[in-house]
Amino acid sequence: MYDRYKVLECFESNKDFFKHTVNPNIEKYRKGNMRISVFDAEGNALSNTKVKIKQVKHEFKFGANLFMLDELETDEKNRIYKEFFKSIFNMATLPFYWNSIEPEKGKLRYDKNSEKFYRRPPIDLCIEFCKENGIEPREHALAYEHLFPQWLKGLSKEATKKELERRYKEIADRYKDIIPTIEVTNEMLWGHNDCVTELYNELDYIEWCFKMAEKYFPNNQLVINEYTEAFWGGNCRSTDSYYAYIEANILKGARIDAIGSQFHIFESRESELAKSSYLYNPISLYNHMNLYSNLTKNLQVTEITIPAYSNKQDDEEIQAKILEYLYQIWFSHPNMEQIIYWNLVDGYAYVPNPTPEAIRWSQGNMSIGENVYFGGLLRFDLSPKPALLALDNLINKKWHTEFNGELNEAGFSEFRGFYGDYEVEISVGNEVIKKTFTFSKNGKQDINIIV
Secondary structure, eight states: OOOGGGGGHHHHHHHIIIIIIIHHHHHHHHHEEEEEEOOOTSSOOOOSEEEEEEEEEESSEEEEEETTTTTSSSHHHHHHHHHHHHHHOOEEEEOHHHHHHBBBTTTOOOOOTOOOTTOOOOOOHHHHHHHHHEEEEEEESBBBGGGGGGTTTTHHHHHHHHHHHHHHHHHHHHHTTOOOOEEEEOOSSSSOOSSOOOOOTTTHHHHHHHHHHHHHHHEEEEEEEEEEHHSSTTTSSSSSSSHHHHHHHHHTOOOOOOOEEEEOSSTTTTTTTGGHHHHHHHHHHHHHHHHHHHHTTTEEEEEEOOOOOOHHHHHHHHHHHHHHHHHHHHHHSTTTTEEEEEOTTTTOOOOOOHHHHHHHHHTTTSSSSGGOOOSBBTTOOOBOOOHHHHHHHHHIIOOOOOOOOETTTEEEEEEEEESSSEEEEEEETTTEEEEEEEOOOOOOSEEEEEO
């Protein structure tokens, strides 16, 4: 019998690495020293004044895909889904797949009242939810060959590029001031047997995609993305395919601002990959992040699935423990800036050829498509799994700052905290005044508040 607990040995045999590298790096790179001063309207510093400070949001981005927004069977399940999402995440990946955005040429599905597509809520609906809950939307993906619409079939490469440029412009006109992170290309190293066009064969295709993105999204962050083994596998050398093609396109003038990597474990529990030491060894993971950091770009883990394989207690607890270790490793690396889990809920994962019949058959059927991995953070009934509780503990408790103190005689107080948004309550006489401020890694460490 396969003992899945052995997977944890990859982490637990490297506890010194957590002690001497991971934990110190979280303290070093995710926190800073803050001095808070309070002044009255005349500019006089207030001393001996009580302050209560609470972090309400991380500057670092923790997210998931938002593909099931208002897609569940009942209003109550939709409500619970949204409550869990906003309680954990400050970033949401939105489905900009071309074949669902424009299933027929000229028939666009941006408007919130657009025709429903499974796992593809209209972008405006997603934007509305994000705006209401202080969540940053993330675009995925401008040029993803595997999900180009069928109506492109038969067009010349020149005509296809013209249509793709039109798509860039439409998305930029609507969202460039709303969505900071633009994922330009995705999974270019994956097989292309199911692709509609052959643009991926063009020698300048990736370069073209990024230069076109720079034209229409000049002030946005432009991201390249690849599948799991492309980043975390290979020989961890500059000759690895993903590293080499990023470097080549940068040298050709493509503006690539950040490097994305997936971390889907879509393998049976018995497979070698599912228990592979290079995917679960902290030192190996760090070596790969260090390698790509040589390109002087920020890093993002863009899509994560850690399988539980069942709803058995042991399996769910192992999923949670693996996730807890991984998030600490990724969060501790200085170049990492986003960690995006994939499916929030079990039973609604991707299925091949998602016809209406296949979709109805697959929902809650844990033997179909990617449902078989039980990779969600919530069960099908939307009860929280240990994995969700583990993330909640890390993001909202362990990596969280609160401070109750008093301004000194000089009118300030100093403490160390995680970078992010804060609320502060200031006691002035019998009155409690509430204010907000942002403590940023790239901002000022002196916080001045006027009451």
